[in-house]
Amino acid sequence: MKIIKNYINGKIVSYSKKTIPVFDPSKGEIQSEVIMSNTEDFKNAIEASKKAFENWSEITPLKRSRILSNYKNIIEKNVEELAQLVSSEHGKTLEDAKGSVIRGLEVVEFACGIPHLLKGEYSQNVGSAIDSWSIRQPLGITAGITPFNFPAMVPMWMYPISIACGNTFILKPSEKNPSCSLKLAELFSDAGLPDGVLNILNGDKEIVDLILNSKEVSSISFVGSTPVAKYIYETSAKNGKRVQALGGAKNHLVVMPDANIDQAVDGIMGAAYGSAGERCMAVSVAVAVGDVADKLVNEINNKAQTLKVAPWTDPDAEMGPVISKEHKAKIEKYIEDGVKEGATLRLDGRNLKIQGYEGGNFLGPTLFDNVSQDMTIYKEEIFGPVLSVVRAKNYDEALNLVNNHTFGNGSSIYTSDGEVSRHFTTNCKIGMVGINVPIPVPMAFHSFGGWKQSLFGDHSMHGIEGVRFFTKLKTVTSRWPKSIQKGPEFKMPTN
Ligand code: NAD
Numbered sequence: 001m002k003i004i005k006n007y008i009n010g011k012i013v014s015y016s017k018k019t020i021p022v023f024d025p026s027k028g029e030i031q032s033e034v035i036m037s038n039t040e041d042f043k044n045a046i047e048a049s050k051k052a053f054e055n056w057s058e059i060t061p062l063k064r065s066r067i068l069s070n071y072k073n074i075i076e077k078n079v080e081e082l083a084q085l086v087s088s089e090h091g092k093t094l095e096d097a098k099g100s101v102i103r104g105l106e107v108v109e110f111a112c113g114i115p116h117l118l119k120g121e122y123s124q125n126v127g128s129a130i131d132s133w134s135i136r137q138p139l140g141i142t143a144g145i146t147p148f149n150f151p152a153m154v155p156m157w158m159y160p161i162s163i164a165c166g167n168t169f170i171l172k173p174s175e176k177n178p179s180c181s182l183k184l185a186e187l188f189s190d191a192g193l194p195d196g197v198l199n200i201l202n203g204d205k206e207i208v209d210l211i212l213n214s215k216e217v218s219s220i221s222f223v224g225s226t227p228v229a230k231y232i233y234e235t236s237a238k239n240g241k242r243v244q245a246l247g248g249a250k251n252h253l254v255v256m257p258d259a260n261i262d263q264a265v266d267g268i269m270g271a272a273y274g275s276a277g278e279r280c281m282a283v284s285v286a287v288a289v290g291d292v293a294d295k296l297v298n299e300i301n302n303k304a305q306t307l308k309v310a311p312w313t314d315p316d317a318e319m320g321p322v323i324s325k326e327h328k329a330k331i332e333k334y335i336e337d338g339v340k341e342g343a344t345l346r347l348d349g350r351n352l353k354i355q356g357y358e359g360g361n362f363l364g365p366t367l368f369d370n371v372s373q374d375m376t377i378y379k380e381e382i383f384g385p386v387l388s389v390v391r392a393k394n395y396d397e398a399l400n401l402v403n404n405h406t407f408g409n410g411s412s413i414y415t416s417d418g419e420v421s422r423h424f425t426t427n428c429k430i431g432m433v434g435i436n437v438p439i440p441v442p443m444a445f446h447s448f449g450g451w452k453q454s455l456f457g458d459h460s461m462h463g464i465e466g467v468r469f470f471t472k473l474k475t476v477t478s479r480w481p482k483s484i485q486k487g488p489e490f491k492m493p494t495n
Contacts, residue, residue: 002032004178006041006202007185009048010195015040020175020204025091025321026311028359034178037203042210045199049141049168050216052196057138057166061115064164068112071160071191075105078187082180086151087312089177091320091361092275094312097152104156106444107462111164117467118165127495130479136471138166139218139242143211145232146181147224148174148323149278149383155181157448158221161466163197167218170199172211176323178202212236219469221461222246223280226381226407226453233456244457244469246280246449248381249409253283253438254398254424257290259414260436265299267414267438272300272387273307273365276322280454281410281432281439284382285371286389287398293391297369300387301346304365311357321361322384328361331384335366338377338388344369349385373401381407395420403429408451410440431455 004022005014019033035041056064075082083097090097120134144158151173159169173181178200185200201207211217212235219242222232226247236243253271255264271283288296310317322328332350339345349364363385371378371388378388392398402411412434413424421435431450434440442448442463449460459469 001030004032004034004182004202006035006037006045007182007198007200008041008045008196009052009199010189012182013044014202015044022089022176022178023324024088025323026313026357026360028325028361031088032179034175035202036175037201037207039210041201041203042207042214045170045201046141046214046216048196048199049170052194053138053140053168056163056168056194056197059166061118061164061166064166065112065114067192068108068114068160068164071188071193072105072108072112074187074191075101075108075184078183079105082152082183085180085183086177087320089179090148090151091312091323092278093317093320094315096275097312100150100153103441103444104153107156108160110444110462111160114164114467117464118471126477127479127493130477132475132477134473134475136165136467137474139470139472140167141170141217142167142219142221142470143170143172143217144221145172145208145211145224146174148176149275149280151177151180152184154223155184157223157461157466159198161462162221162470163193165467165470167470168197168199170201170211170217172201172203172207175202175204208232209235212241213239218242220245221469223461229456242469244449244459244461245455246461247454247456248383248407249280249282249450249454250285250378250381250405250407251281251283251410251412252285252287252402252405253411253434254287254392254395254402254413255289255292255296256395256413256415256417256420257292258416259292260416261292261295261299263436264414265296265303267412267436268300268387269303269307271438273304273319273385276319276363277385278322278383279439281441282383283412283438284386284388285378285401286387287392287401288389289392289395289398293369293389297346297367297389300389301367304347304367307365309352309362309364310354311360319365319385322363323361325361327384328363331363331382331386334377334380334382334384334386338368338371338375338386341375341377343371343375343377343388373404379406399424399427403427406453409454410434410450412436412438412440431460
């Protein structure tokens, strides 16, 4: 059985002998084992990161940018292999996995501009013959803890920017699909990254707690479920660390009566069922406004029945399995709750069997109509291929639904009315908003992050927010000795 270890100081190593299985979600079988790192592994990673920081933080941003540029070229040559690693451990289709690797690659491209991004502000004559400027300095050892659903993209939201800023980075990937991170780290070494700048520590809560409680680690970037995000935020803040912790989601897509229904249906299909609904930006609630509901529900229902659910090795697959047997059972329980609480189950994805993959974690697309705010399937994040349709009388009712939900990651509106879309953009309490766009994931040069229970902390990921998160601001005020003419001053200087 293959054992997936850590990547520390440029080497595949581990002290711990404890492992847990890594499954193939398409078959439900164990395909490898991953190390659960212990204190020795942690110390090793900290030593390597600390040592590497001394030189890496001194290297010019331009030189760091050139290594990132090599890395970009190397990733481009390895997209297929990286995507296969993602699909084989996550289960998502190969094309979807490739897309996710490329969305991560775009952050590397963004980080190549680091000499420009680190430029500070300068003011001449803030006082008589006094100049002032700001510089951004690296934090030191930074760390990231990432979820199973994007094993390439989410880590790449973090470490390329942190490293470009002059930090070193310890990544704790999801124990459910750890292989892609190791490959990404090896490729970074091939691009010329010095040993110890990027280290991968595999494991679970035990290693996460060592990271959160370490005095050596300056910042924590987290992406995962809301209860864990909250725990990470509180523990990191208590330990004096900078922290950005992105949590779960329940994203609404509002369809107005004047929307292009064909576009809305296509948008909802991809956003609800793509990646088996295991995306934090998946649309899990469609809000049908006014008389649009019957047509919308019927068309989604028709299309969803033609969706091809298959393992990632099938080139025609449009949706793969969910991550684990436990997660499949949890989603099935939500479907049961939806029925019990009175929602209309239009399409039931349970009991789907795929020949040759009977042990796989497959679920078909599921569609509920007449869902209301008090139902469990509306209130909680399901993280599976289950779409709830809520019927709203008018736009105000739809906006209230979006704003009253505890999550605030993403939301979209489909309409041909500019005034309504502008009102929605301005007034929805949501971090990422789409106008006739189903999944409004910001590009690398913008920033990714939600509101409410979807983000704890002050900074979103990547873009200029990422650069600010991974650097400390210093402001310098300077006067040259010859210009000093006065004696001591005991009052606040003013201009
Ligand atoms: P998870 O919270 O179970 O795990 C995330 C990471 O935290 C993993 O590395 C895991 O090992 C670690 N972890 C788990 N429990 C822990 C604990 N008690 N203490 C310390 N560490 C712990 O999330 P997941 O199931 O891997 O991912 C799915 C979740 O992530 C969904 O809720 C989804 O919405 C969310 N997500 C959010 C975003 C976003 O940008 N907001 C993006 C992707 C995924």
